[in-house]
Amino acid sequence: MENNSEKIIVNNLDLYYGKKAALDNINLSILSNKVTALIGPSGCGKSTFLRCLNRMNDLIPGVLIKGTVLINGRDIYESSVDVVSLRKKVGMIFQKSNPFPKSIFENVAYAPRVNGINNKKELFEIVEKSLRKAALWEEVKDNLDKSGLSISGGQQQRLCIARSLAVEPDILLMDEPASALDPISTSKIEDLIFELKANYTIVIVTHNMQQAARVSDKTAFFYMGELIEVGDTKMMFTQPTNKRTEDYVSGRFG
Amino acid sequence: MNKSMGRIVISASALSVIAIVTVIAYLLFDIFWNGKNTLSWAFLTTAPTDGMMQGGIFPVIIGTVSLVLIMSIAGVPVGVITALYLSEYARRTSVFTKMVRFAVNTLAGVPSIVFGLFGLGFFIQFIGMNLDRALMPAGELHWGQPSLLWASLTMALLTLPVVIVAVEEALRAVPEDLRAASLALGATKWQTILKVVLPNATSGILTGTILAVGRGAGEVAPILFTGAAYFLPHLPESLSDQFMNLGYHVYILATQSPDVEATKGLQYATVLILLLVTFGLNLIAVMLRYKLRKASRQ
Numbered sequence: 001m002e003n004n005s006e007k008i009i010v011n012n013l014d015l016y017y018g019k020k021a022a023l024d025n026i027n028l029s030i031l032s033n034k035v036t037a038l039i040g041p042s043g044c045g046k047s048t049f050l051r052c053l054n055r056m057n058d059l060i061p062g063v064l065i066k067g068t069v070l071i072n073g074r075d076i077y078e079s080s081v082d083v084v085s086l087r088k089k090v091g092m093i094f095q096k097s098n099p100f101p102k103s104i105f106e107n108v109a110y111a112p113r114v115n116g117i118n119n120k121k122e123l124f125e126i127v128e129k130s131l132r133k134a135a136l137w138e139e140v141k142d143n144l145d146k147s148g149l150s151i152s153g154g155q156q157q158r159l160c161i162a163r164s165l166a167v168e169p170d171i172l173l174m175d176e177p178a179s180a181l182d183p184i185s186t187s188k189i190e191d192l193i194f195e196l197k198a199n200y201t202i203v204i205v206t207h208n209m210q211q212a213a214r215v216s217d218k219t220a221f222f223y224m225g226e227l228i229e230v231g232d233t234k235m236m237f238t239q240p241t242n243k244r245t246e247d248y249v250s251g252r253f254g
Numbered sequence: 255m256n257k258s259m260g261r262i263v264i265s266a267s268a269l270s271v272i273a274i275v276t277v278i279a280y281l282l283f284d285i286f287w288n289g290k291n292t293l294s295w296a297f298l299t300t301a302p303t304d305g306m307m308q309g310g311i312f313p314v315i316i317g318t319v320s321l322v323l324i325m326s327i328a329g330v331p332v333g334v335i336t337a338l339y340l341s342e343y344a345r346r347t348s349v350f351t352k353m354v355r356f357a358v359n360t361l362a363g364v365p366s367i368v369f370g371l372f373g374l375g376f377f378i379q380f381i382g383m384n385l386d387r388a389l390m391p392a393g394e395l396h397w398g399q400p401s402l403l404w405a406s407l408t409m410a411l412l413t414l415p416v417v418i419v420a421v422e423e424a425l426r427a428v429p430e431d432l433r434a435a436s437l438a439l440g441a442t443k444w445q446t447i448l449k450v451v452l453p454n455a456t457s458g459i460l461t462g463t464i465l466a467v468g469r470g471a472g473e474v475a476p477i478l479f480t481g482a483a484y485f486l487p488h489l490p491e492s493l494s495d496q497f498m499n500l501g502y503h504v505y506i507l508a509t510q511s512p513d514v515e516a517t518k519g520l521q522y523a524t525v526l527i528l529l530l531v532t533f534g535l536n537l538i539a540v541m542l543r544y545k546l547r548k549a550s551r552q
Contacts, residue, residue, distance in 0.1 A: 023549065054438060056434065056437070059434075059437065060412040084440050084441070084442050085440065086440075087437065087438055087439065087440040088439075088440035091438065091439070094431065094434065094438075097435070098429070098431035098432060098435045099435075100435065100436075100450060101432075101454065110436070110439060110441075110449070111439040111440060111441070113449075114439070114440070114441045114445050114449070115440075160435070163435075163439065164438075164439065167439055167440055172371060189536060195388060246366060
């Protein structure tokens with residue numbers, strides 16, 4: 001994978017919930033193997049935008065999407081695109097950790113099983129590899145049969161990350177992945193994000209300015225459904241060009 | 255004024271509660287007291303004898319069990335599929351969904367004797383007679399008469415709304431998060447339903463089944479014309495046989511026997527068994543539902 005290549009290119013993206021516009025003419029390029037943070041006040045459209053990238057908004061009735069989203073050069077909203085295989089390439093981590101009420105092993109093995117892998121040995125290899133990548137293996141390796149719901153909230157969120165990695169995506173979308181976690185669990189997730197970007201392109205929605213500053217390379221500021229400004233995270237937090245960005249990152253509103 | 259009104263309301267509700275509890279307690283006690291002397295192992299395991307004046311209710315129990323079993327096999331899958339459609343696929347606001355829902359609610363309100371008449375008209379006289387015309391030598395009746403199969407299908411129709419409502423409730427209790435997680439992992443909608451939604455609704459499906467079985471075990475009207483037998487010396491051997499049934503047996507003993515007084519013990523004991531079966535099944539359903547609620551809250 002070439003560095004600094006554009007992994008996702010969004011052109012003129014509009015999104016309507018019924019008649020209400022939730023995203024207005026978004027243009028944004030997301031670079032390979034970088035972490036891009038989406039920030040902005042509640043209701044600004046950053047989560048909605050994130051869900052456009054793996055077409056999770058398709059599930060909501062009455063949503064209309066215009067514009068193009070190119071991933072690896074192909075528009076994912078083209079009618080010939082298979083949403084199921086798209087979601088295998090673009091993994092998603094949700095705000096509230098949502099392991100299945102199954103064992104830790106079966107949680108990670110879920111997607112490989114769905115893809116038809118049933119060989120125990122092969123599954124075990126995938127589960128171990130994914131849990132190692134999610135920095136959870138050492139903590140759970142003796143308890144793979146325990147319920148995914150029995151471990152701590154931070155571990156559950158890393159289990160969800162491992163579960164996504166088992167599909168071998170290129171891109172990971174994270175929707176406020178640490179907002180329900182304590183500071184120690186949060187810092188573990190942040191360390192993990194830092195390690196994962198070597199192999200994945202990561203887009204993270206966060207409410208936490210410090211978190212955006214710590215983990216991301218690029219930051220995009222959303223406000224009222226518009227993309228106000230995007231740039232290198234350092235620049236965005238020290239010398240934003242737009243007044244509203246400056247007000248928001250310095251905590252004057254939001 | 256307000257205070258005395260309050261007292262009257264409290265006294266009135268207390269009286270109502272006492273009245274209801276007394277009636278139920280008296281009923282249960284009366285049934286148990288009058289039935290206990292007849293109740294025995296032999297009563298449960300032998301057939302009626304001496305013009306149903308003596309003997310037990312073995313074929314009656316077996317007939318009832320066969321009825322609810324075939325009813326569940328026929329009705330529960332249809333109920334689960336309907337509930338799946340309503341919960342997972344239907345758009346809540348569409349006209350078709352509203353029609354399905356209206357049909358389910360109406361079905362639940364139809365008097366059970368009407369189901370019996372419908373079963374006679376549709377299953378026996380329409381489907382059964384036509385089967386006979388196609389399959390049997392001229393003039394011979396095989397399917398075109400009351401039988402275990404037609405009675406079970408009629409009962410399945412009656413209990414369908416019970417299954418649909420219970421299963422739909424269970425499906426809706428499966429957290430949206432889990433569906434989203436599965437879809438985001440690249441599972442198809444059907445894989446998500448099969449591997450995530452249904453397994454998490456198992457206890458709800460069981461609850462629905464048991465409630466339906468409890469209802470089916472107690473109803474008599476739907477099977478009056480469609481398959482229940484006055485007296486059968488043998489057990490039903492095929493789907494086209496008639497069968498005996500607990501509720502119907504009580505009716506026969508109480509109204510049709512040569513000496514109603516002499517069969518009182520038998521009547522009471524049969525009612526006791528019927529109550530035990532339906533209460534037992536309802537109790538299991540309540541416990542499963544409790545478990546389901548607890549699990550979905552976690």
